[in-house]
Amino acid sequence: MAYLLKGVSILGAEPTDLYIADGVISAPVENAEVVDAAGLVALPGLVDVHTHLREPGREDAETVETGSRAAALGGYTAVCAMANTSPVADTAGVVEQVWRLGREAGLVDVQPIGAVTVGLAGKQMAELGAMASSAANVRIFSDDGFCVADPKLMRRALEYVKAFDGVIAQHAEEHRLTEGAQMHEGEVSTRLGLTGWPAVAEEAIIARDVLLAEHVGSRLHVCHVSTAGSVEVLRQAKARGVRVTAEVTPHHLLLTDELAAGYDPVFKVNPPLRTRSDVEALRKALLDGVIDVVATDHAPHAVQDKECEWAHARPGMLGLETALPIVLSIYGPQWELIADRMSRAPARIAGLTGHGGDLTVGSPANLTLVDPSARRVVDPSELASRSRNTPYAGMTLPGRIVATFLRGEATVLDGKAVK
Amino acid sequence: MIKHLRSAADLDAATATLILDTAGEMAALSGREVKKLPALRGRTVVNLFYEDSTRTRISFEAAAKRLSADVINFSAKGSSVSKGESLKDTALTLQAMGADAVVIRHSASGAPHRLANWVDGSVVNAGDGTHEHPTQALLDAYTMRSRLGRLDGLKVAIVGDVLHSRVARSNVLLLTTLGAQVTLVGPPTLIPLDVAAALAEKTQVSYDLDAVLPDSDVVMMLRVQTERMQDSYFPSAREYSRRYGLDVARMKKLPEHAIVMHPGPMNRGMEIAPEVADSPRSTIVEQVANGVSVRMAVLYLLLGGK
Numbered sequence: 001m002a003y004l005l006k007g008v009s010i011l012g013a014e015p016t017d018l019y020i021a022d023g024v025i026s027a028p029v030e031n032a033e034v035v036d037a038a039g040l041v042a043l044p045g046l047v048d049v050h051t052h053l054r055e056p057g058r059e060d061a062e063t064v065e066t067g068s069r070a071a072a073l074g075g076y077t078a079v080c081a082m083a084n085t086s087p088v089a090d091t092a093g094v095v096e097q098v099w100r101l102g103r104e105a106g107l108v109d110v111q112p113i114g115a116v117t118v119g120l121a122g123k124q125m126a127e128l129g130a131m132a133s134s135a136a137n138v139r140i141f142s143d144d145g146f147c148v149a150d151p152k153l154m155r156r157a158l159e160y161v162k163a164f165d166g167v168i169a170q171h172a173e174e175h176r177l178t179e180g181a182q183m184h185e186g187e188v189s190t191r192l193g194l195t196g197w198p199a200v201a202e203e204a205i206i207a208r209d210v211l212l213a214e215h216v217g218s219r220l221h222v223c224h225v226s227t228a229g230s231v232e233v234l235r236q237a238k239a240r241g242v243r244v245t246a247e248v249t250p251h252h253l254l255l256t257d258e259l260a261a262g263y264d265p266v267f268k269v270n271p272p273l274r275t276r277s278d279v280e281a282l283r284k285a286l287l288d289g290v291i292d293v294v295a296t297d298h299a300p301h302a303v304q305d306k307e308c309e310w311a312h313a314r315p316g317m318l319g320l321e322t323a324l325p326i327v328l329s330i331y332g333p334q335w336e337l338i339a340d341r342m343s344r345a346p347a348r349i350a351g352l353t354g355h356g357g358d359l360t361v362g363s364p365a366n367l368t369l370v371d372p373s374a375r376r377v378v379d380p381s382e383l384a385s386r387s388r389n390t391p392y393a394g395m396t397l398p399g400r401i402v403a404t405f406l407r408g409e410a411t412v413l414d415g416k417a418v419k
Numbered sequence: 420m421i422k423h424l425r426s427a428a429d430l431d432a433a434t435a436t437l438i439l440d441t442a443g444e445m446a447a448l449s450g451r452e453v454k455k456l457p458a459l460r461g462r463t464v465v466n467l468f469y470e471d472s473t474r475t476r477i478s479f480e481a482a483a484k485r486l487s488a489d490v491i492n493f494s495a496k497g498s499s500v501s502k503g504e505s506l507k508d509t510a511l512t513l514q515a516m517g518a519d520a521v522v523i524r525h526s527a528s529g530a531p532h533r534l535a536n537w538v539d540g541s542v543v544n545a546g547d548g549t550h551e552h553p554t555q556a557l558l559d560a561y562t563m564r565s566r567l568g569r570l571d572g573l574k575v576a577i578v579g580d581v582l583h584s585r586v587a588r589s590n591v592l593l594l595t596t597l598g599a600q601v602t603l604v605g606p607p608t609l610i611p612l613d614v615a616a617a618l619a620e621k622t623q624v625s626y627d628l629d630a631v632l633p634d635s636d637v638v639m640m641l642r643v644q645t646e647r648m649q650d651s652y653f654p655s656a657r658e659y660s661r662r663y664g665l666d667v668a669r670m671k672k673l674p675e676h677a678i679v680m681h682p683g684p685m686n687r688g689m690e691i692a693p694e695v696a697d698s699p700r701s702t703i704v705e706q707v708a709n710g711v712s713v714r715m716a717v718l719y720l721l722l723g724g725k
Contacts, residue, residue, distance in 0.1 A: 107672070182528075184610060186612060186613055187612070189611075189612075190611040190613055190617035191618060192529065192550060193528040193547070193551065194548075194549075194550075195549070196612065256487075263528070263532040263533055307528050308505055308506060308507065308533070309506055310527060310529045311527040311528065311529075312527060
């Protein structure tokens with residue numbers, strides 16, 4: 001199938017006609033299906049380096065297929081699936097299973113992330129090489145949900161993955177400082193009587209890990225940076241030339257710990273929502289490039305895991321279908337910035353060469369079309385995710401994803417998933 | 420009148436004063452031979468207790484019964500809760516049974532807030548995790564007012580494990596609303612972060628009990644659990660007691676009129692010496708008696724009793 005995107009604005013430039021044929025951006029072809037793209041902006045397909053698809057193990061919360069559909073509807077063409085499934089993605093067998101499920105769903109490229117340690121237990125290194133050599137071709141390794149706390153093990157993992165150009169994505173949390181933690185430690189946690197998750201528990205691990213990465217000359221990626229102090233640690237490390245990259249979630253760019261006041265666990269997430277000054281520092285860091293990418297940390301949870309007491313609820317919130325609208329609401333139509341932080345840079349970190357390219361003739365046709373003038377109210381019941389735990393219910397957000405193309409095939413048209 | 424009592428912050432000065440005044444009328448009843456009022460006849464009050472707390476439960480039970488309400492005691496142990504029923508499902512069950520008020524004690528902070536989303540009746544917080552215990556604060560305020568004649572301008576020292584204390588949080592909020600000046604005293608590890616900004620701007624913090632006592636009208640000792648030692652909040656029970664316990668020598672530093680309070684249960688010899696707990700300054704037994712009157716007032720006013 002060939003397409004003609006008529007009157008499309010590539011990254012906000014003057015309207016033009018863009019042809020897609022044989023999986024790539026092409027020169028004009030005959031018999032292309034015309035998509036009226038007047039007023040729409042084309043972006044390289046978004047890439048998420050941090051997604052929880054829950055399969056295998058919690059198919060009641062999300063599956064590779066439902067998560068892929070949510071991703072495509074959010075403008076994504078590739079997502080990296082976190083390893084904290086059940087069983088854990090710590091062997092070639094499990095990562096290949098997730099990879100195959102992604103291919104079968106065929107809505108986005110599902111790139112599995114492998115666990116750093118067996119069972120996420122932080123004790124013994126998983127067979128990282130086997131996962132790298134598998135059909136899933138794993139390049140990012142993470143124990144996300146848990147921190148690789150042991151400094152020796154972290155050092156070895158950073159070193160070991162150099163052999164296949166891998167990267168360790170660290171969930172930075174000094175668990176001894178967050179025992180029983182329920183929300184950001186500060187004024188609001190004091191008022192609500194909820195055990196605090198201090199900012200220093202994140203900052204101390206990032207500080208340690210950038211020093212380890214510097215010492216062994218390895219790449220480090222820092223998951224979901226949430227504090228102003230972490231930004232300063234990263235800024236200094238980058239200035240010294242440490243090979244560190246970092247991500248921030250849409251929710252940490254927008255929401256604050258004040259939202260915990262009603263004890264609704266839809267606002268419970270790990271790392272927790274922080275303060276207004278943290279939010280401001282994160283926004284600036286993404287702009288500066290101290291933080292490289294926006295990653296969703298899309299974390300679907302079944303209803304019963306959120307309709308309960310705050311302390312008993314699982315942490316995490318949905319993100320794939322609202323990420324771009326939230327970034328647009330914060331930064332406005334800065335299309336170059338959005339393309340870099342949500343597509344090019346994450347594709348580079350994940351080693352996904354077919355994604356995050358320029359929309360020039362001959363490039364793989366992985367792209368999404370956005371209507372920046374549209375506004376919509378977030379309705380949890382309309383989400384494609386199997387779960388409903390969005391913190392944005394009822395909010396009016398700018399931008400509507402009209403179409404998404406994966407290697408030239410439409411996965412979303414007229415704002416609807418094609419399958 | 421407010422519908423729920425989830426936090427002492429739900430109470431403005433007028434409402435809090437009305438509750439205390441009403442409690443005074445209720446207390447007058449307890450001197451009579453027949454202690455019962457027909458005010459809540461036909462209404463149902465459920466005591467939903469997820470934590471063992473005989474003292475608080477029987478206090479609420481006595482309060483509801485003296486107002487002629489039907490009382491259902493629902494304790495988590497041996498019920499559907501121990502079989503894994505969620506708070507929401509329990510709430511829907513109580514709702515179906517027509518509970519006019521649910522008194523909830525729960526180990527999770529904010530459980531009363533969650534419960535209020537799922538039931539139509541009034542929710543009364545009888546202690547939630549490390550958050551609040553508003554009726555304890557009301558009975559404490561009532562006790563102070565009875566003994567000292569006023570709350571406005573009173574200097575109150577709350578001493579001990581403020582970090583984990585729901586009694587302290589509710590007292591800071593309520594006493595400040597009623598014009599008292601609260602000073603929190605304890606080791607820095609047990610005083611929560613940004614406490615003045617979080618609860619009440621004029622709250623003061625001190626790490627030196629001896630310095631605070633001479634200028635206090637009320638000193639409220641909080642229970643300190645010895646398990647906190649294992650978590651490095653302080654090195655030993657003995658050191659805690661030496662620095663923050665109220666013994667006879669320290670009690671002598673208080674002004675002549677000052678009173679000593681404790682929400683119970685006490686660790687005698689730890690945060691409070693037996694001689695202090697049993698001294699005429701101590702209001703500990705009065706607090707228990709006042710608890711029933713204050714809880715009667717709360718149920719009466721929340722349920723619009725006539």
